[in-house]
Amino acid sequence: MATHQVVEADVLVKDREGIHLRNAAALVRAAAQFPKADLMISKDGHQVNGKSIMGVLTLVAEHGAQLHLKARGEEADKLIATLVAMFENGTDQ
């Protein structure tokens, strides 16, 4: 059952400069720690693969933007928890 779980969350981009290239890399690298889960990120109806850095860039997620995270598969809950924590603290560490 756990392998097909879908976990979702809404997050806010707190980084002053939005998700620029470096933050996007940090994000996809964090997501890559969970190889058996898929991740989609959407903003204003534009949905991308959260493990693709080029996809994440096209969100142009500025400071204050609202993003929707949706993970599916093994450890989807951990993946979402990790990312939510990242967004809480700002993805630029």
Add this chain to the structure above:
Amino acid sequence: MHGQRLLLELLAGKAGTWRRIFSAEPHRPSLPLTGFVDLYTFDRAQVLGNTELLYLRQMDPKSRYEALYIIFQFELPCVIITNAYEVFPELIQLAEEREIPLLRTSLSTARFVHHYVAALDFDFAPQTTVHGTLVDVYGVGLLLTGRSGIGKSEIALDLVERGHRLVADDVVHLRRQRRVLMAEANRLLGFNIEVRGIGILDVERLFGIRAIRARKRVELQVLLTPWDGAEDYERTGLDDERSAILGVEIPLVRLPIFPGKNVTVICETIAMNHLLKVRGYNAAEVLSNRLTSELSKASETAPRPSNLSDLDAT
């Protein structure tokens, strides 16, 4: 060893050819000839050029012998006369007595010193040997490393097939020359490579002279690692990792590989991208700047959520 290149002939003191030179710098013993021997660097090759020889020439044989004896009393590795200058009998006599090799070159002092330093710098350069493969890819010296059996030789073969040039496989001899790293093959191995399942292959015989290169500057290291889905790979190319070999820093690319991945084309691309970067163009930076300007445009036009004031406080 460098006799031919430096146009040297041995005139006397053959019994002293066992003597060793410990510095790539030669010395011109003008002041010692006049009697001042403080701080005399006698352990270097002693070069007698126009100035010294002209000084000695205007002396009578006895004073000349005495002047020369001042330097010949030291354990000189050798004495070299430049410009194919005439040889005084006193020089021959002292060289034989003291068993210090006396050599002569037809090169001018300046040219001789230039070539001498270059030749000895090469001999004295710090050296090391690494387990890896060196291929000249579009003129970029690419050092492939990674654990045994990961496929370095196979990639080299593939690169050679595509027109690139093999420098060394498996055993790469490196030496630091000034601030660059030079690579060459092991003399015994030459351009032979071992491919698992086939055995030893002679790349020069198989692919011809265009497929090999005797020496090449190492400009880039590509570390091949087995693909591990969760590992932290470089994703942007904004931050160059660097590797230090013999104190020379070169960019290091960690390349995760798996069966079916076309590493050859990636290696070519790494080489080409390196050339672009050297010429000042970094694709990651350009894209990053474009994104940054899009982000600032977006934050100006986007309606700010009501709770954003909390964010600003953090």
